[in-house]
Amino acid sequence: MADGRLADPPPARRAGGGHPRDEVEFEAEEYAPRLRLSRRGVLVLGALGAAVLGVLTWVLFLSSVLDVRSVAVQGVQDDRLTADQVRAAIGGVGSGPLARVDLEDARRRVEAIPRVASAEVWRGWPHTLRVKITQRKAVAAVKGEDGRFTQVDAVGVSFATESAAPEGVPVVELQLSQQAKDVEAVITRPQLVQGAVMVAARLPAEVAQRAGAVLVHSYDDIQLQLNGGATVRWGSPEQSDRKARVLVALLHQKGTNFDVSTPDAPAVSG
Structure with a gap:
């Protein structure tokens, strides 16, 4: 070199071209101690795992530690359907360990209540069974021959009969013409009522509140x-x-007088 110092010789390389330091690190990794469990250790750990699983199973499914202590009900809209009625329908299904409650059975029991359109049931850990219901809503009240009124929802399900029609719900009355009576074997009264309920279900809210009655003279x-x-x-x-x-x-x-029987050519008079 120009300054009189000798340059350091390049590090020696192996025939394969690898660096000596890389070889040392490779050997260190190769001979690093590895954690190995004896057969006895494996058996001990397996026994501990099984014991833990057994305790959890007992706590969840057999003990009273996580029993149902309350049934919380959502969605009740009026006093015609109460939370207590929902709890009574669930009955003994909603008791005992919460993990063992048959949610599907509980749902079916709630939906068997006439005023319930649908229900959801789920677990609210640690001690609550939760129920959310959707009540049926009357779109029409069908006046019977006995003077009582059967409430019908938008899908045509009859769910309650009372001495008076609900406020703001049109009353369906059959005032059949002679022609309708003559063809009653073809178009029955239940079919006529079904058609009237369909009409009531399609009414916008502002019209339904003004519609005191749906009179059926014929189909x-x-x-x-x-x-x-x-x-x-x-x-x-x-x-x-x-x-x-x-x-x-x-x-x-x-x-x-409003005529929408032919919606493409409506009329107003009077």
């Missing part, structure tokens, strides 16, 4: 009696969604 002659004396000629249950939209627009006009 093709259904009328609405609105509060205040106005009458709506509805016709058949067919195209009820379209008829409802047309009626909402017509009600902004002055008149006492």
Whole structure:
């Protein structure tokens, strides 16, 4: 070199081209001590695991440590269906260890209550069985020959019969014409009631609250009696969604007689 010092010789390399330090590290890793369990150790750990699992199983499924202590009910909307009625329907299914409660059985029992449309049941650890219900909502009350009123929901399920119709729910009455009576073997009264309920279910809220009655003279002659004396000629249950939209627009006009039986050619008079 120019300054008179000799340069350090390059580190020696093995025939394969590897660095000596790499070889040392490789050998250190190769001969590093490894943790190995004896057969006895494996057996001890397995026994401990089984014991822990057994204790957990006992606590969850057999002991009273995690028993059901309360049934919490959500979704009750009025005093016609109470949380106590829901608890009574569940009965003994909702007792004992929470992990052993048959949730599907509990759900079926709750949904068997006439006023319940659907239910969800789940575990609320550590001690609560939780139930959420959806109540049926009446869209019509069908007046029977005995003067009592059967409440029907939007899917046509009858779920309660009382001496008076619920407030704000139209009453379905059969006032059959002679022609309708003559063909009763073809179009039965239950079918006529079903058609009227379909009409009531399609009414917008602002119209349903004004509709005091749904009068059925025949399958093709259904009328609405609105509060205040106005009458709506509805016709058949067919195209009820379209008829409802047309009626909402017509009600902004002055008149006492509204005709949506042919929704493409509605009329207002009176």
